[in-house]
Amino acid sequence: MRRLxxxxxxxxxxxxxxxxxxxxxxxxERLIAAGLASDGAYRKLAYLTDRIGPRLSGSENxxxxxRWTQEExxxxxxxxxxxxKVMVPHWVRGVEHGKILAPTEHPMIVMALxxxxxxxxxxxxxxxxxxxxxxxxxxxxxxxxxxxxxYNKKIFPNGGSDRGYGAGVxxxxxxxxxxxxxxxxxxxIRSLATADLRTPHxxxxxxxxxxxxxxxxxxxxxxxxxxxxxLAAGEKVRVTFTLGCKNLPDAPSANVLAEIRGGEKxxxxxVIGGHLxxxxxxxxxxxxxxxxxxxxxxxxxxKASGRRPKRTIRAVLFTNEENGLRGGxxxxxxxAAELSGHVAAIESDSGGARPLGFGVxxxxxxxxxxxxxxxxxxxxxxxxxxxxxxxxxxSPMADHGVPQLSLRQDSTHYFDIHHTMADTLDKVDxxxxxxxxxxxxxxxxxxxxxxxxxxxxSPPKTEDASKPPGIRRx
Amino acid sequence: MRRLxxxxxxxxxxxxxxxxxxxxxxxxERLIAAGLASDGAYRKLAYLTDRIGPRLSGSENxxxxxRWTQEExxxxxxxxxxxxKVMVPHWVRGVEHGKILAPTEHPMIVMALxxxxxxxxxxxxxxxxxxxxxxxxxxxxxxxxxxxxxYNKKIFPNGGSDRGYGAGVxxxxxxxxxxxxxxxxxxxIRSLATADLRTPHxxxxxxxxxxxxxxxxxxxxxxxxxxxxxLAAGEKVRVTFTLGCKNLPDAPSANVLAEIRGGEKxxxxxVIGGHLxxxxxxxxxxxxxxxxxxxxxxxxxxKASGRRPKRTIRAVLFTNEENGLRGGxxxxxxxAAELSGHVAAIESDSGGARPLGFGVxxxxxxxxxxxxxxxxxxxxxxxxxxxxxxxxxxSPMADHGVPQLSLRQDSTHYFDIHHTMADTLDKVDxxxxxxxxxxxxxxxxxxxxxxxxxxxxSPPKTEDASKPPGIRRx
Numbered sequence: 001m002r003r004l005x006x007x008x009x010x011x012x013x014x015x016x017x018x019x020x021x022x023x024x025x026x027x028x029e030r031l032i033a034a035g036l037a038s039d040g041a042y043r044k045l046a047y048l049t050d051r052i053g054p055r056l057s058g059s060e061n062x063x064x065x066x067r068w069t070q071e072e073x074x075x076x077x078x079x080x081x082x083x084x085k086v087m088v089p090h091w092v093r094g095v096e097h098g099k100i101l102a103p104t105e106h107p108m109i110v111m112a113l114x115x116x117x118x119x120x121x122x123x124x125x126x127x128x129x130x131x132x133x134x135x136x137x138x139x140x141x142x143x144x145x146x147x148x149x150x151y152n153k154k155i156f157p158n159g160g161s162d163r164g165y166g167a168g169v170x171x172x173x174x175x176x177x178x179x180x181x182x183x184x185x186x187x188x189i190r191s192l193a194t195a196d197l198r199t200p201h202x203x204x205x206x207x208x209x210x211x212x213x214x215x216x217x218x219x220x221x222x223x224x225x226x227x228x229x230x231l232a233a234g235e236k237v238r239v240t241f242t243l244g245c246k247n248l249p250d251a252p253s254a255n256v257l258a259e260i261r262g263g264e265k266x267x268x269x270x271v272i273g274g275h276l277x278x279x280x281x282x283x284x285x286x287x288x289x290x291x292x293x294x295x296x297x298x299x300x301x302x303k304a305s306g307r308r309p310k311r312t313i314r315a316v317l318f319t320n321e322e323n324g325l326r327g328g329x330x331x332x333x334x335x336a337a338e339l340s341g342h343v344a345a346i347e348s349d350s351g352g353a354r355p356l357g358f359g360v361x362x363x364x365x366x367x368x369x370x371x372x373x374x375x376x377x378x379x380x381x382x383x384x385x386x387x388x389x390x391x392x393x394x395s396p397m398a399d400h401g402v403p404q405l406s407l408r409q410d411s412t413h414y415f416d417i418h419h420t421m422a423d424t425l426d427k428v429d430x431x432x433x434x435x436x437x438x439x440x441x442x443x444x445x446x447x448x449x450x451x452x453x454x455x456x457x458s459p460p461k462t463e464d465a466s467k468p469p470g471i472r473r474x
Numbered sequence: 475m476r477r478l479x480x481x482x483x484x485x486x487x488x489x490x491x492x493x494x495x496x497x498x499x500x501x502x503e504r505l506i507a508a509g510l511a512s513d514g515a516y517r518k519l520a521y522l523t524d525r526i527g528p529r530l531s532g533s534e535n536x537x538x539x540x541r542w543t544q545e546e547x548x549x550x551x552x553x554x555x556x557x558x559k560v561m562v563p564h565w566v567r568g569v570e571h572g573k574i575l576a577p578t579e580h581p582m583i584v585m586a587l588x589x590x591x592x593x594x595x596x597x598x599x600x601x602x603x604x605x606x607x608x609x610x611x612x613x614x615x616x617x618x619x620x621x622x623x624x625y626n627k628k629i630f631p632n633g634g635s636d637r638g639y640g641a642g643v644x645x646x647x648x649x650x651x652x653x654x655x656x657x658x659x660x661x662x663i664r665s666l667a668t669a670d671l672r673t674p675h676x677x678x679x680x681x682x683x684x685x686x687x688x689x690x691x692x693x694x695x696x697x698x699x700x701x702x703x704x705l706a707a708g709e710k711v712r713v714t715f716t717l718g719c720k721n722l723p724d725a726p727s728a729n730v731l732a733e734i735r736g737g738e739k740x741x742x743x744x745v746i747g748g749h750l751x752x753x754x755x756x757x758x759x760x761x762x763x764x765x766x767x768x769x770x771x772x773x774x775x776x777k778a779s780g781r782r783p784k785r786t787i788r789a790v791l792f793t794n795e796e797n798g799l800r801g802g803x804x805x806x807x808x809x810a811a812e813l814s815g816h817v818a819a820i821e822s823d824s825g826g827a828r829p830l831g832f833g834v835x836x837x838x839x840x841x842x843x844x845x846x847x848x849x850x851x852x853x854x855x856x857x858x859x860x861x862x863x864x865x866x867x868x869s870p871m872a873d874h875g876v877p878q879l880s881l882r883q884d885s886t887h888y889f890d891i892h893h894t895m896a897d898t899l900d901k902v903d904x905x906x907x908x909x910x911x912x913x914x915x916x917x918x919x920x921x922x923x924x925x926x927x928x929x930x931x932s933p934p935k936t937e938d939a940s941k942p943p944g945i946r947r948x
Contacts, residue, residue, distance in 0.1 A: 050703060051578050104525050109895070197671035198756075198895040225900040229524060282672075421583070421672040426699040 027307050028376050028442050034301055035438025036380065041297035042430035044072060045290060045352070049283035049425045056280040057320040058090030058251040065276050066254045069296065069317055073258040076300040078315075080261070083254035086330040088320040090251040091115050093280055094244020100223070101125070102238040103230055110188070110217040111200035112245040113172060114279065114323040115207075119215045123242035124148065124186040130231050134170065134466055137178050145183035148239060150190070151175050152224045157194045157412045165415050168192040170466035172203050172218075177211035186241065187216040190224035195416035198222050202279050203419045204323045204468055215243050253277075253319040255327045258296075260303055262311035262448065269312045269338065270448045271345040271402075272298055272440055275321030275328075275393050282423035286414060290352030290428060290436070292317045294407065297437035302445055309448035311343060318393040321349070325392055325469050332396035339400035343453035346443060347391025348407040348436065351414045352428040355382040355407060355439045359389025362403030363455025370405065370454070373446040374439075382439040384408070392470025401456035407440050501781050502850050502916050508775055509912025510854065515771035516904035518546060519764060519826070523757035523899045530754040531794040532564030532725040539750050540728045543770065543791055547732040550774040552789075554735070557728035560804040562794040564725040565589050567754055568718020574697070575599070576712040577704055584691040585674035586719040587646060587663070588753065588797040589681075593689045597716035598622065598660040604705050608644065608940055611652045619657035622713060624664070625649050626698045631668045631886045639889050642666040644940035646677050646692075651685035660715065661690040664698035669890035672696050676753050677893045678797045678942055689717050727751075727793040729801045732770075734777055736785035736922060743786045743812065744922045745819040745876075746772055746914055749795030749802075749867050756897035760888060764826030764902060764910070766791045768881065771911035776919055783922035785817060792867040795823070799866055799943050806870035813874035817927035820917060821865025822881040822910065825888045826902045829856040829881060829910045832917060833863025836877030837929025844879065844928070847920040848913075856913045858882070866944025875930035881914050 048055075048065060055062040066083060073081045091114055098108035129147045131137045137149055151171040156163045169192065176187040191201035200218045207213045219227075230237045256276060262268060274291020278284020299315040318327035332339065346358070357377065360370045370385050377383040390404030398404055409432075417423045447454070463472040522529075522539060529536040540557060547555045565588055572582035603621045605611045611623055625645040630637045643666065650661040665675035674692045681687045693701075704711045730750060736742060748765020752758020773789040792801035806813065820832070831851065834844045844859050851857040864878030872878055883906075891897045921928070937946040 046703070050580075050700060053578060053580060104527060106527060107895075195669075195671060196896065196900065197669060197673040197891065198898070199671040199673060222896060222898045222900055226524060226898070229520070229899070417671065421581075422670065422696060424672070424696045424700070425703070426670065426696055 027305060027445060030305055031301055031441045031445060032376060032379060032438055034304065035441055036434055038297065038301065038434060039430055040300060041293045041433045041437040042428070044293040044296055045285065045428060045433065046425055048289045048293060049285045054280050054282060054284050055276060055278045057088040057253060057277050057323055058092070058248065059280065062253055062277050062319065066256055066319070069256045069276065069292065073296060077303055078258040078260060078299055081258040083256050084330065084334055085252060085254050086319050086326050087250040088253040088326050089115065089324045090248040091323060092246055092248065094118060094246065096243055098239060098241035100227065100237065100239050103235045106226060108223045108239055108241065109198060109200055109220050110241045110243070111202050112243045113205040113216040113218060114202055115205055115247065116216040116243060116245055117213050118245050119186070119241065119243045123240045124215060125238065125240040126185055128227055128231070128237040128239055130228060134174060134178050137175070137182060140182050142183065144179060147184055148186040148188055149175070149179035149184040150188045150224065150227060152190045152228055154190065155192055155194060155415065157415065165192055169468065169471065170464065173205055173468045174466040176205055176214050176216040177208035180212040180214045184214060186214050188219050191218045191220055193221050193415060196221040199420050199422055201419045202281060217241060217243055255319055255331055256317040257314060258299055259312050259314035260299060260309060263308040264310040266312050267338070268341045268343050269314050270343055270444050271314050271316055271394065272444045273316035273318060273393060274348050275319070276317040277320050277322055279322055279419050281421045283425060284423060285425045285428055286351035286423050287418055288321065288349045290433065291348035294348045294352070294433065294436045294440050298440035298444055301437065301441040309445055311448040313444050313448050321393050328393035328470065329396050332400065339397055339402055342397060342402040344403040344405055344447045345394035345397055346405040346407060346440065347394045348440060349391045349393070350409050350411050352433045352436060353409045353411065353414065354432045355409055355436045357382055357384035357408055358443060359386045359406040359408050361389050362457045366403060366454040369450070373443060373450070377439050377442060380435050382435060395470045398457055398459040401458070403454040403457050405443070407436060409436065501779060501919060504779055505775055505915045505919060506850060506853060506912055508778065509915055510908055512771065512775070512908060513904055514774060515767045515907045515911040516902070518767040518770055519759065519902060519907065520899055522763045522767060523759045528754050528756060528758050529750060529752045531562040531727060531751050531797055532566070532722065533754065536727055536751050536793065540730055540793070543730045543750065543766065547770060551777055552732040552734060552773055555732040557730050558804065558808055559726060559728050560793050560800050561724040562727040562800050563589065563798045564722040565797060566720055566722060568592060568720065570691070570717055572713060572715035574701065574711065574713050577709045580700060582697045582713055582715065583672060583674055583694050584715045584717070585676050586717045587679040587690040587692060588676055589679055589721065590690040590717060590719055591687050592719050593660070593715065593717045597714045598689060599712065599714040600659055602701055602705070602711040602713055604702060608648060608652050611649070611656060614656050616657065618653060621658055622660040622662060623649070623653035623658040624662045624698065624701060626664045626702055628664065629666055629668060629889065631889065639666055640945070643942065643945065644938065647679055647942045648940040650679055650688050650690040651682035654686040654688045658688060660688050662693050665692045665694055667695050667889060670695040673894050673896055675893045676755060691715060691717055729793055729805055730791040731788060732773055733786050733788035734773060734783060737782040738784040740786050741812070742815045742817050743788050744817055744918050745788050745790055745868065746918045747790035747792060747867060748822050749793070750791040751794050751796055753796055753893050755895045757899060758897060759899045759902055760825035760897050761892055762795065762823045764907060765822035768822045768826070768907065768910045768914050772914035772918055775911065775915040783919055785922040787918050787922050795867050802867035802944065803870050806874070813871055813876055816871060816876040818877045818879055818921045819868035819871050820879040820881060820914065821868045822914060823865045823867070824883050824885050826907045826910060827883045827885065827888065828906045829883055829913045831856055831858035831882055833860045833880040833882050835863050836931045840877060840928040843924070847917060847924070851913050851916060854909050856909060869944045872931055872933040875932070877928040877931050879917070881910060883910065
């Protein structure tokens with residue numbers, strides 16, 4: 001139970017030094033004072049999670065959220081609020097059960113990976129072969145034939161692309177096809193998890209066109225460890241699992257947009273946003289209800305400040321990040337002609353924990369500039385900037401040179417609950433969320449005022465095609 | 475993945491100071507050296523959990539464990555190994571599902587409390603009323619009529635009887651009958667949990683003879699929080715849940731005993747033990763496979779030392795601690811005539827994490843004596859002694875004056891996984907378990923040698939009858 005007396009926020013460190021000079025931008029100081037004293041982001045998130053719920057692409061809940069977020073931003077008085085239709089994949093979960101049959105019977109909790117085909121109704125029963133990388137599965141050759149491949153790679157908090165989520169996501173996304181190529185009949189993956197309470201973690205997978213399609217599911221860290229112990233002892237491990245999930249025809253959804261028109265250069269735009277869809281388990285509170293409500297509250301704070309920015313500030317709540325990135329792609333296509341005037345895009349998609357600052361992928365001097373703009377956020381320690389930033393939904397804009405920023409949170413516990421039934425509102429601290437909305441508002445405002453704008457971005461050409469679109473670049 | 479190079483144990487701090495005087499008891503030093511270098515407890519625990527599995531009273535697995543632990547202790551060369559038949563309750567889990575129906579539909583994970591009656595096949599559907607104590611439920615009066623009572627009390631790590639498990643266990647054990655007395659039709663309890671990954675925690679409940687019997691289940695912390703948020707907002711909350719559990723006729727089980735006969739006073743006995751049964755979910759690794767294998771390894775270490783203790787040392791693996799305490803009661807009855815010669819009983823039933831030392835409930839000076847005996851355990855920081863100790867299984871011996879000791883572990887994370895699907899071997903560190911077995915061996919040996927023995931125990935007469943037998947005394 002994390003409850004906040006918002007009055008306590010008023011006791012935050014004084015934002016101007018008594019008698020000393022002000023920081024020079026009165027608008028930023030006002031945004032900080034108003035943002036830290038507001039519970040607006042949390043109230044919006046509570047509605048999105050408790051009153052609507054999880055928001056998988058194709059679900060009624062997602063379309064409720066598309067409607068409600070527009071209504072809410074209209075109530076907040078944002079200049080213009082609208083939606084842009086996007087057709088999205090429509091995958092639904094079904095029955096899920098599993099069991100370790102030998103050498104000793106044990107229950108095995110399974111959770112289908114998003115977009116997986118179902119198993120036959122009687123399930124798949126086979127011996128398990130364990131690997132920890134896509135290279136290892138390729139090297140299996142005939143030893144995978146007729147077997148179920150278990151990708152068993154432990155990830156660590158703050159492990160990054162080396163030992164963290166980034167090191168495992170390629171296995172989840174591409175592992176089924178690579179296993180099928182060497183003859184496997186099913187694919188299991190140890191949940192990409194940094195905590196272990198027998199909770200499975202779902203997430204997107206995709207089939208390659210030129211490989212057989214085999215069902216794919218996550219197992220809990222505990223069951224992966226148990227299978228590992230048996231295999232390490234030289235035992236043959238037989239398991240069975242059944243998935244009733246299915247892919248239905250694409251369904252209509254929409255990106256939600258809201259903007260405050262710039263007073264001087266309205267055709268130049270700062271985009272802020274997160275993604276409105278979530279997995280079907282849990283409430284999609286941290287992933288990414290937080291990012292959406294941070295952005296909604298940020299644009300509300302700017303509107304409520306009564307000051308009009310030089311450039312346009314646009315909040316975009318993207319649809320279908322989780323299993324298709326259709327919203328992010330559609331935005332970049334629909335707005336292709338405007339992207340040369342998009343001076344920056346900031347995504348928040350790593351939860352609602354305490355903000356650390358911003359990651360930046362843009363041209364020369366951009367990091368130094370963002371570091372300067374972030375200085376007032378030192379009032380609540382959210383001024384740490386790092387080279388490298390962005391987000392899956394804004395990544396399609398990268399090829400148009402749009403500077404990519406991420407609002408960075410303390411993600412130490414993010415992968416404890418990411419893509420699980422435990423991604424629920426109770427994990428979000430209202431004060432943390434208020435700080436995030438404030439940081440987003442300040443950076444959006446400051447980039448909308450900045451002259452000259454950040455230098456354009458030239459993304460690296462190298463890509464890791466085993467990973468989901470949007471996180472393929474190093 | 476907690477893996478240990480046991481060779482590292484050989485690098486433990488030197489146990490005698492170079493050139494200085496020895497501590498005087500060569501046997502204790504040898505036990506420590508041998509215990510810290512052995513992976514025996516972990517290997518036994520791995521068999522009990524991975525090769526047998528969970529061990530609910532009445533299950534085939536529990537009787538497998540009754541047989542295997544005897545075979546294992548015979549292999550270890552213990553002087554005498556036997557079992558003593560005990561009839562135990564035979565409760566089995568069935569289908570379990572739940573849902574929050576209003577004000578917004580959400581899934582609600584339910585897990586039947588042990589010994590609960592089932593719901594009707596169509597489940598129970600009613601409005602929820604929330605309380606945090608047995609006093610509050612009594613005060614509800616007519617407001618509970620036809621409703622489902624939710625006991626929503628958060629517990630905290632190391633919270634003790636004030637804010638920890640001890641503060642909540644009475645709600646779980648007695649809450650259904652107290653709710654039924656004021657007309658409730660069902661009882662839910664927020665899991666007695668110190669972590670939250672949407673994992674429910676089961677545990678024993680009991681019906682009072684003079685109250686109606688209503689079904690009882692645990693919900694996850696997340697779902698309890700969600701219901702609380704709705705109620706706090708003034709909403710009516712309607713839920714439905716279905717339980718297919720049932721109580722079958724009592725089944726045969728057994729306590730397992732193994733002893734090394736004392737060389738001088740064989741009729742005087744030091745009992746060490748834990749309980750062999752577990753809940754049906756998880757593997758019963760921490761609760762209490764750890765306590766059993768700590769005791770099995772402790773008696774093996776003493777036997778392997780080649781030294782015969784003055785008094786008899788007896789390991790007892792009690793059956794049916796979780797939902798009946800029949801094993802503990804049966805031991806005290808069967809051995810009633812010997813209990814005046816039982817000089818101490820030590821139970822380990824708080825997991826297998828790092829040992830801290832011992833808790834002591836006995837007569838004058840006993841704590842000081844145990845503190846002195848524990849001094850050699852300072853070599854691995856397991857020499858912290860506290861007033862107040864014992865365990866549910868040995869508690870029936872308290873009325874006979876038998877000094878009660880507990881082997882105490884760091885239980886900071888114990889209630890994260892206690893009574894859950896996540897109580898699995900991977901949570902146990904082999905080195906921690908070796909230290910526990912060593913501490914148990916040293917204390918058992920030292921009490922078997924001690925002259926005069928610890929002063930007899932006079933337990934307090936006051937009891938909290940709302941709590942399960944065995945933990946009713948303050």
